[in-house]
Amino acid sequence: MQSTPATPDILGDSTLLAGIGQGLATADSVAGDIALNATGEIKVVGENSNIFNVVRSQALGSGGNLTINTQQLLVPDKAQVSAITFGAGKGGNLTLTSAAA
DSSP: OEEOOSSOEEESSOEEEEEEOTTOSOTTOBOOOEEEEOSSEEEEESTTOEEEEEEOTTOOSBOOOEEEEESEEEOOTTOEEEEEESSSSOOOOEEEEESOO
């Protein structure tokens, strides 16, 4: 999935999710990538607001990459941004490029 809006926000207990579901796929499967390219800031706000690329437990295969290019990434209030695996394969890469210091 690739998105290029000016300011994509993940708010109000929302989740942007890619990956491999529990107990699914084969050893050579690879989850899809998430790429967010924003000309402004990206906000992930709320305790249950998330951007995840995840391989679930008992799944086979490797996780996809999560790439974020933005002026600023804001992730307060227990929100999460993650590329992770709980399954048998490798996790994907998390790459963040931000103009904010």
